[in-house]
Amino acid sequence: MQHGQAVLVLRRLLARIRDVMAGNGSAQTRLARIVSIIAKDMATEVCSIYVRRAGDVLELFATQGLRATAVRRTRLRVGEGLIGEIAAKGRPLALSEAQTHPNFVYRPETGEEVYHSLMGVPILRGGRVVGVLAVQNVNVRQYTDEEIEALQTVAMVLAELVANGDLVGRDELSPVEGVGMAPMRLEGARLNAGLGIGVAVLHKHRFTIRRLVAEDTREEHERLRKAVAEMHGALDNMLRASAIAGTGEHREVLETYRLIAEDVGWLRRIGDAINTGLTAEAAVQKVNDDIHARMRQVSDSYLRERVHDLEDLANRLLQHLLHGDDAVIDLPRGDADFVLVASNLGPAQLLDYPSGKLKAVVLEEGSPNAHVAIVARALDIPVVGQVRDALVRIESGDPVIVDADHAQVLVRPSEDVRAIFRRSQMARDLRRAQYAALKGMPAVTLDGVAISVSINAGLLLDMQHIAESEVDGVGLYRTEVPFMVRSELPNVESQRQLYRKVLEYAGDKPVVFRTLDIGGDKMMPSWDHGKEENPAMGWRAIRVSFDRPALLRQQLRALIQASVDRDLSVMFPMVAEVEELRCGRRLLQDELERERARSGGAPRSLRVGAMLEVPALLWQLDRLVEEVDFLSIGTNDLFQFLFASDRGNYRISERYDSLSPVLLNVLRMVVEHCRAAGVPVSLCGEMAARPLDAMALIGIGFRSLSISPPAVGAIKMMIRSLDVASLGSYLDLLCAGRQASLREKLKAYAQDHGVLV
Ligand code: PEP
Numbered sequence: 001m002q003h004g005q006a007v008l009v010l011r012r013l014l015a016r017i018r019d020v021m022a023g024n025g026s027a028q029t030r031l032a033r034i035v036s037i038i039a040k041d042m043a044t045e046v047c048s049i050y051v052r053r054a055g056d057v058l059e060l061f062a063t064q065g066l067r068a069t070a071v072r073r074t075r076l077r078v079g080e081g082l083i084g085e086i087a088a089k090g091r092p093l094a095l096s097e098a099q100t101h102p103n104f105v106y107r108p109e110t111g112e113e114v115y116h117s118l119m120g121v122p123i124l125r126g127g128r129v130v131g132v133l134a135v136q137n138v139n140v141r142q143y144t145d146e147e148i149e150a151l152q153t154v155a156m157v158l159a160e161l162v163a164n165g166d167l168v169g170r171d172e173l174s175p176v177e178g179v180g181m182a183p184m185r186l187e188g189a190r191l192n193a194g195l196g197i198g199v200a201v202l203h204k205h206r207f208t209i210r211r212l213v214a215e216d217t218r219e220e221h222e223r224l225r226k227a228v229a230e231m232h233g234a235l236d237n238m239l240r241a242s243a244i245a246g247t248g249e250h251r252e253v254l255e256t257y258r259l260i261a262e263d264v265g266w267l268r269r270i271g272d273a274i275n276t277g278l279t280a281e282a283a284v285q286k287v288n289d290d291i292h293a294r295m296r297q298v299s300d301s302y303l304r305e306r307v308h309d310l311e312d313l314a315n316r317l318l319q320h321l322l323h324g325d326d327a328v329i330d331l332p333r334g335d336a337d338f339v340l341v342a343s344n345l346g347p348a349q350l351l352d353y354p355s356g357k358l359k360a361v362v363l364e365e366g367s368p369n370a371h372v373a374i375v376a377r378a379l380d381i382p383v384v385g386q387v388r389d390a391l392v393r394i395e396s397g398d399p400v401i402v403d404a405d406h407a408q409v410l411v412r413p414s415e416d417v418r419a420i421f422r423r424s425q426m427a428r429d430l431r432r433a434q435y436a437a438l439k440g441m442p443a444v445t446l447d448g449v450a451i452s453v454s455i456n457a458g459l460l461l462d463m464q465h466i467a468e469s470e471v472d473g474v475g476l477y478r479t480e481v482p483f484m485v486r487s488e489l490p491n492v493e494s495q496r497q498l499y500r501k502v503l504e505y506a507g508d509k510p511v512v513f514r515t516l517d518i519g520g521d522k523m524m525p526s527w528d529h530g531k532e533e534n535p536a537m538g539w540r541a542i543r544v545s546f547d548r549p550a551l552l553r554q555q556l557r558a559l560i561q562a563s564v565d566r567d568l569s570v571m572f573p574m575v576a577e578v579e580e581l582r583c584g585r586r587l588l589q590d591e592l593e594r595e596r597a598r599s600g601g602a603p604r605s606l607r608v609g610a611m612l613e614v615p616a617l618l619w620q621l622d623r624l625v626e627e628v629d630f631l632s633i634g635t636n637d638l639f640q641f642l643f644a645s646d647r648g649n650y651r652i653s654e655r656y657d658s659l660s661p662v663l664l665n666v667l668r669m670v671v672e673h674c675r676a677a678g679v680p681v682s683l684c685g686e687m688a689a690r691p692l693d694a695m696a697l698i699g700i701g702f703r704s705l706s707i708s709p710p711a712v713g714a715i716k717m718m719i720r721s722l723d724v725a726s727l728g729s730y731l732d733l734l735c736a737g738r739q740a741s742l743r744e745k746l747k748a749y750a751q752d753h754g755v756l757v
């Protein structure tokens, strides 16, 4: 058949199917009519439709050519036989000699032994296989690529009828009860620990295309042309805006988009799909589905990226075609718990979703210090990031377990696995209830040692915990966080307002404001950091502040203004030499005088401290303690520099242990030095939030810890079950030993002594 003729045949076929679909009769009778039309128009003896049912089964729902008595009787499991294979792989199959295929299974009730050739395609709805459409021929027939494409187009139109709930209940089509495909385990990186279970919600636009078959093909071409022009215009506007803002990387992305948007191959394929009788939106969707299906087989990362871009563009084009009318962000039905799957998210986007039901987040990108991870931590939502192609491999509605503790995502898990995780979640819930019961009880050990427990904060969201969990204050307020989530540098006044709010939340509890710790992996959108070979040891924190003193001075000014008649504690990050601290103090002093001269106001008291996170400072302790009012140890950085072990690199994250005698001896030396000098010392690295690590820290002499808010309950519970004196002498012994890690020994200790870690 000539190409032009084939297109006409398909267009006529689609129009006839549309008429039947819109006509009278039950869904079952309409399906029966449709299979006979397809068989006739495609010149095949057989046309059958299998519908996916609960329990991973494909049931024959309509056939032209096979025995009528097989309808609603013949059932195949997903993966079983050729039909099952098409469903399992979600890919078409065309065989001139079907019976010699190793996966062929013979079902005597169908009478199909006389048919040699078979061509089948999955019926896809929202990327999910909801059935299989197959044709068969008695004679050996080589199906062409064009015929396969045509059958796919027909299947796309049929998907509506199969999935609208008339044939089988919608509940059965929903994957929640195991209609999904094979279970899958995806690995990523832990961005925020915890366990979350729910159905997948994909953070991308989905469109409900109601009109699939066109009335007038010319009109559809015109609609496409207009939408493409509109999309180009919108992209040009974005490009112009980014040129003004001078954001280089952003611009590059947009330019690539612009190029792809003009890709003639892509637009031609959409045009071809319209020629077959689809509406413009259905044509865009079809080309997108084809790309999506092909992407599963592509391993080249450049191509995958390009495919991502194309998908994104298709969504933009659909927005212009449908004018947003039918654009919906996929949300779970009813009030089901859900897991959000996204390429990446801004912190505000995370807050857009209904909290309470949002149980976990899976990201294709993201790092532990990404804004979204910081917000998720404040909300106590587990996050696994760097999950390759999560948006392609996880389908909307898939049941998902996010086990962020082990950086894994279990998609469509079996009932056994779900039961295990449900039990572990129940145990967690129980523990939380126990923590809640500790409210109002002091953080004092069994032998009467009081431990000060403060929180690390960076968002106002964190500050709510101050009242809820009765902590002693904010041991570390990361001022860079508000800078990181804004597109422009906040001025003095907006900083002042923010710091004032933080102080108001804190009431009379102390807050330690750390000056900007940007650079390294903490980037501000409004600041061009340039590229560095080794950013963690590069231009960051006070190094930036001293080179750009206006930035630091404005921040100090805002802090002073916010603290008039209150206590102010300022802490400098990444101090490597005592002189740097002196320099910071001088700047602070200058700003104090300036404020006094301006308004006559001043903080009630002023304390200046340093983060101890650069090893060089360990050899300057004598002088350091003379210069500071307090010290806070940042073990996240100190550990990475001591062990030369990048804190953001997952390949080595398990290699060295924070519970090593090396680190504990260093920390003990600092605590003892500070105690002798009468300088308060605290520890605000992540290790303080892990009960076993915190137990060891208290054992070596720490009496003040600052931790992420969700960990407060667990740490308090550990403290209240601990006898410090006996642990202290045991740790003396352990720290003198040569083991690389004391973890197992300390675990055993906790177990034997009933310490709740
Ligand atoms: C640290 O380094 O331990 C610390 C608390 O600071 P940050 O994690 O913000 O670098």
Ligand code: MG
Pocket (backbone or CB within 6 Å): 573, 613, 634, 636, 637
């Ligand atoms: Mg640090």
